[in-house]
Amino acid sequence: MKQGSFSRQQVTAITGLTARQLSYWRKTGLVVPQHCTEGGHARYSFTDLIALRAAKQLLDANVSLQRIRRCLESLTRFLPTVQQPLVELSLVVTGDVVLVFHGERAFDALTGQQWVFPVAELAKEVEQLQQELPEQTELFPVDAEQLEEYA
Amino acid sequence: MKQGSFSRQQVTAITGLTARQLSYWRKTGLVVPQHCTEGGHARYSFTDLIALRAAKQLLDANVSLQRIRRCLESLTRFLPTVQQPLVELSLVVTGDVVLVFHGERAFDALTGQQWVFPVAELAKEVEQLQQELPEQTELFPVDAEQLEEYA
DNA sequence: AACGTACAATTTCCGGTTTTTTTGTCTCCT
């Protein structure tokens, strides 16, 4: 893994984040620089950069920081093998929700257990349901109904 | 297009919806039976069945009726060529959001214009951003920093 | 240059309440 060692100034230039954000995120544990100088100055690795960039993209997509935090929490809970979700996973964002694509499955990064399923292409299913109904022997239901109308 | 003509009883048996739901949805315009008898009794077509089934799946996935309504509104607005979203489109649902896959694009069924984009696989992008920075000529930034620490 | 701290402005979240929507049930009518 290419490490790299980027100073704060470089990181702000590369990622578009402000220095304030970097230090706050560092303090609150969202993205902590992999190394530090003896003086306590941050040294971001290359993968740190990727995580930072991912977080910024999420922010730009109107996902709040707090939501990002919660997503990361649940992701590390649901996918324990994933060390750095922001780096390793393929995320998709829409207004409110962060989707995670992991293998075949896709699920909500927040709630985790949510399935995802296609709604259309139900014709076959409906046909099946039809055929599973033995009592549905009425071939001309309209006629029966029309008779009733005249009652 | 296979029409079919299903009575209320048949529809409840096939779709799993209650009669109450059918009449309410009919009154409020969510899914209106394609035909009616002269007496005003509903006659659902085959595509109606599919729409009903799709709506039920969304309900079962904890998408509220109101949200379904709003999705349908915005979908017919954003995709005017689509007559029956519940029948023609491929939808994907997670907790809060309904995604629509239409061709290559995927977007939020509610807000419509929201793009969807992958967050990960940013390594190349970050590398690009790096290379676009001429001032980043510092090959050994750590050294420069360490010097400072001793000041 | 980079960090820490402090203060303020803004945004987001949270808990409770109120309002609207949806559904069930019952009754009567055709």
Place this chain on the structure above:
DNA sequence: AGGAGACAAAAAAACCGGAAATTGTACGTT
């Protein structure tokens, strides 16, 4: 059987004030 209407329970949405989180800005230090 199927529809219409009335009433009530349940679910969802809208609203709202206070708390918390995030960010900007300024100042001081190394």
